[in-house]
Amino acid sequence: MAKNLPAPKSLDWAYAPSRESTDIVKLEGRYGLFIDGKFRAPLSRKYFQTVNPATEEPLAQVASANAADVNRAVKAARAAFDNGWGDLSGVERAKFLFRIARMIQERSREMAVLETLDGGKPIRESRDVDLPLVAAHFFYYAGWADKLEYAFPGLKPEPLGVAGQVIPWNFPLMMLAWKIAPALAAGNTVVLKPAETTPLSALLFAQLASEAGLPPGVINIITGAGETGAALVEHPDVDKVAFTGSTAVGKRIATSLAGTDKRLTLELGGKAAHVIFDDAPIDQAIEGVINGIFFNQGHVCCAGSRLFVQETIHDRFVEKLKRRLNTLRVGDPLDKNTDVGAINSAEQLARISELVEAGQEEGAEMYQPACELPGNGFWFRPTLFTGVSQSHRIAQEEIFGPVLSIMSFRTPDEAVEKANNTPYGLSAGVWTQKGSRILWMADRLQAGVVWANTYNKFDPASPFGGYKESGFGREGGRHGLLAYLKGVDE
Amino acid sequence: MTPRLEVKKTYKLYINGEFPRSESGRSYPALSADGDVLARVARGSRKDLRDAVRAARTAQEKWAAKSGYNRGQILYRIAEMIEDRASAFAEQLAAGGLTSARARREVGESVDRMVWYAGWADKFSQIFGNLNPVAGPFFNISAPEPTGVVGIVAPETPALLGLVSRLAPVIVSGNAAVVVASESQPLPAITFSEVLESSDVPSGVVNILTGSAEELVPWLADHMDVNAVDLAGASAEVTLRAQEGAVHNVKRLVGKSGYSDAQSPYLIAAFTETKTVWHPKGL
Numbered sequence: 001m002a003k004n005l006p007a008p009k010s011l012d013w014a015y016a017p018s019r020e021s022t023d024i025v026k027l028e029g030r031y032g033l034f035i036d037g038k039f040r041a042p043l044s045r046k047y048f049q050t051v052n053p054a055t056e057e058p059l060a061q062v063a064s065a066n067a068a069d070v071n072r073a074v075k076a077a078r079a080a081f082d083n084g085w086g087d088l089s090g091v092e093r094a095k096f097l098f099r100i101a102r103m104i105q106e107r108s109r110e111m112a113v114l115e116t117l118d119g120g121k122p123i124r125e126s127r128d129v130d131l132p133l134v135a136a137h138f139f140y141y142a143g144w145a146d147k148l149e150y151a152f153p154g155l156k157p158e159p160l161g162v163a164g165q166v167i168p169w170n171f172p173l174m175m176l177a178w179k180i181a182p183a184l185a186a187g188n189t190v191v192l193k194p195a196e197t198t199p200l201s202a203l204l205f206a207q208l209a210s211e212a213g214l215p216p217g218v219i220n221i222i223t224g225a226g227e228t229g230a231a232l233v234e235h236p237d238v239d240k241v242a243f244t245g246s247t248a249v250g251k252r253i254a255t256s257l258a259g260t261d262k263r264l265t266l267e268l269g270g271k272a273a274h275v276i277f278d279d280a281p282i283d284q285a286i287e288g289v290i291n292g293i294f295f296n297q298g299h300v301c302c303a304g305s306r307l308f309v310q311e312t313i314h315d316r317f318v319e320k321l322k323r324r325l326n327t328l329r330v331g332d333p334l335d336k337n338t339d340v341g342a343i344n345s346a347e348q349l350a351r352i353s354e355l356v357e358a359g360q361e362e363g364a365e366m367y368q369p370a371c372e373l374p375g376n377g378f379w380f381r382p383t384l385f386t387g388v389s390q391s392h393r394i395a396q397e398e399i400f401g402p403v404l405s406i407m408s409f410r411t412p413d414e415a416v417e418k419a420n421n422t423p424y425g426l427s428a429g430v431w432t433q434k435g436s437r438i439l440w441m442a443d444r445l446q447a448g449v450v451w452a453n454t455y456n457k458f459d460p461a462s463p464f465g466g467y468k469e470s471g472f473g474r475e476g477g478r479h480g481l482l483a484y485l486k487g488v489d490e
Numbered sequence: 491m492t493p494r495l496e497v498k499k500t501y502k503l504y505i506n507g508e509f510p511r512s513e514s515g516r517s518y519p520a521l522s523a524d525g526d527v528l529a530r531v532a533r534g535s536r537k538d539l540r541d542a543v544r545a546a547r548t549a550q551e552k553w554a555a556k557s558g559y560n561r562g563q564i565l566y567r568i569a570e571m572i573e574d575r576a577s578a579f580a581e582q583l584a585a586g587g588l589t590s591a592r593a594r595r596e597v598g599e600s601v602d603r604m605v606w607y608a609g610w611a612d613k614f615s616q617i618f619g620n621l622n623p624v625a626g627p628f629f630n631i632s633a634p635e636p637t638g639v640v641g642i643v644a645p646e647t648p649a650l651l652g653l654v655s656r657l658a659p660v661i662v663s664g665n666a667a668v669v670v671a672s673e674s675q676p677l678p679a680i681t682f683s684e685v686l687e688s689s690d691v692p693s694g695v696v697n698i699l700t701g702s703a704e705e706l707v708p709w710l711a712d713h714m715d716v717n718a719v720d721l722a723g724a725s726a727e728v729t730l731r732a733q734e735g736a737v738h739n740v741k742r743l744v745g746k747s748g749y750s751d752a753q754s755p756y757l758i759a760a761f762t763e764t765k766t767v768w769h770p771k772g773l
Contacts, residue, residue, distance in 0.1 A: 091602050091605070091606065094605065094606075094609065095602075095605060098566060098605065098608075136559055139559065139562065139563065139566075140559070140612060140613075142609060143562065143608065143609020143610065143611075143612070143613060144609065144613065145609075146606055146609070147606075147609060147610070147613070147755070150617055150755055151617075412773055435769055435770075436769065436770040436771055436772045436773070437772070437773055439629045439769060439770070439771035439772075440771045440772050440773055443771060460559075460612075461558070461559075461612050461613070461616065477616065478613070478616045478617075
């Protein structure tokens with residue numbers, strides 16, 4: 001058969017788009033609030049629009065919860081906690097969570113496409129990274145639900161009650177999983193507010209939780225902007241607040257909780273140092289650096305946004321990085337070839353642009369590949385800055401976009417000094433062939449996660465969270481349970 | 491009209507993902523509590539046992555190399571498939587003498603037990619492993635690894651829950667198992683092997699032999715390529731014989747004669763070896 005086929009005249013390796021179909025997603029025109037097991041019209045009677053950031057086309061109207069709506073949701077969560085969820089045996093809670101994990105696996109393509117439509121991230125990432133991690137997170141914590149007495153020696157495991165959870169727009173479903181899975185495993189009930197620009201996947205998740213037969217009120221999803229989140233964390237009947245987002249908002253939340261007995265965990269911003277020693281495997285390190293800063297358009301709190309290259313290889317490394325930058329495909333997030341998708345919102349695009357302008361004004365040298373950007377939507381070219389000094393805003397402030405600030409160092413001590421010269425402390429990366437040096441660096445880097453000869457690796461079994469102003473508390477792993485269990489003095 | 495003639499199932503061994511009869515050609519009758527012959531089942535031989543150990547040894551390395559998450563999902567799948575065959579199990583357990591309510595309860599408990607152990611797959615090393623604060627510039631970490639090939643003498647009763655309770659903690663960490671099934675009530679174990687065969691458990695990870703425990707267990711305990719034996723289902727005489735045989739290759743022996751209803755991560759730990767790794771810290 002094959003031997004009779006004529007040889008192709010010429011092989012054309014030009015780019016061919018490969019667009020994921022969106023047929024799998026059925027959107028409703030308007031979404032209510034998911035409270036007490038049902039979608040309900042908001043008492044506020046207000047709705048807002050969520051758009052596709054890659055096209056600026058409206059996707060759906062979403063309810064905007066006011067204080068009265070928040071109150072309803074918290075009451076439902078409290079009733080669900082009091083009426084049995086808090087006392088349900090661990091094995092039954094476990095089976096609910098396992099069931100949810102399986103249902104996510106079954107519908108993972110649909111959820112991945114929705115995530116990309118609403119948030120702008122490349123389908124390759126939502127399909128191959130976000131959704132598998134979401135299912136894995138539920139699976140992992142499902143297994144803890146009936147084993148809590150083994151998690152912490154001497155600690156009698158007791159849930160806190162109602163958790164109010166506010167999550168960001170960069171990994172909407174993954175952040176939902178990080179919040180809901182450990183909270184439910186520990187026996188709490190939750191009210192969760194997804195980000196204003198990416199509410200849809202959380203609402204689809206609410207449908208799925210309801211199909212799983214989860215008792216009403218155990219999970220409540222309320223949508224809205226900052227005021228909705230503020231009303232949630234300030235609600236007097238919330239026992240625990242978990243927030244992932246900017247350091248500025250995290251500090252406001254901590255302020256508003258002062259004087260209350262609410263438990264708080266914060267996963268905030270970052271300005272991670274990515275340190276490359278001259279004995280590092282260069283080509284692997286280049287891939288690590290690219291992944292570290294351009295994964296999810298750099299909308300990643302642990303993005304490796306400050307690159308420190310040992311002086312001896314600095315110029316060669318930067319040249320290779322520039323060449324690699326030119327191979328990145330920027331554009332339609334639904335195209336399976338896309339490496340860098342859309343910026344999440346006009347507001348975020350403005351913030352990135354402002355900081356990049358500041359970088360140029362302060363004297364750093366900018367490099368961008370000459371890639372074409374789509375006409376509509378929010379886009380930003382992958383960007384490098386060389387000649388950055390420690391005091392530049394682009395070396396100090398979190399940009400949360402595809403912008404890398406490159407600096408150099410001579411000695412390991414200098415690398416540590418510079419890497420730690422930031423109020424943040426979420427993550428860090430080290431590339432060197434020498435194992436003892438990795439561990440020496442890991443001891444000195446003030447960061448909650450240190451990746452060695454790799455970057456941006458996540459696993460439900462591995463704790464994640466920050467030092468210093470990157471927040472406190474850990475999500476993931478055995479340690480992630482601690483945020484949702486009573487401590488020894490409660 | 492003549493009634494339709496029922497097609498009866500042949501009950502065979504489960505070795506390396508296949509269902510052979512005993513190479514010895516022997517079988518024995520499995521009796522109900524009332525003394526009726528339910529079926530004839532294979533009476534495994536020494537050769538069958540050796541085949542099973544070889545299959546387990548071959549399968550073990552790859553099984554252990556799978557991620558804990560993956561093994562956990564496979565154990566969870568086993569639970570799904572037990573639930574799916576709940577009525578077949580309940581019928582066999584009832585034939586063994588349980589009321590139908592108790593039989594159904596045992597099946598439910600077996601499902602839940604498998605789910606419970608499934609969750610440990612990616613967690614037990616977080617409980618039994620740790621960083622050791624040694625007095626020097628060293629990174630020093632201890633973590634459990636599966637011991638290898640484990641022989642399991644399944645309890646006579648409960649015929650399903652006992653088997654599940656002893657098997658799950660062995661395979662969850664990455665060991666491969668050779669099980670000697672309940673001699674008096676072998677049918678649930680054979681049906682369970684059909685569950686395993688349809689649950690993405692790789693061939694050879696679990697092998698189930700039916701036959702005489704008095705014959706099979708000493709061969710298992712003497713076998714130089716078996717790392718540990720669980721004696722929970724062994725009689726006092728068989729236990730003593732196994733303890734003598736186990737000496738030759740310093741087998742780990744776990745489980746006292748007489749089944750207990752234990753569900754414990756320490757049963758997982760019992761079939762692991764602790765490995766400690768040192769690495770210097772410094773420039």
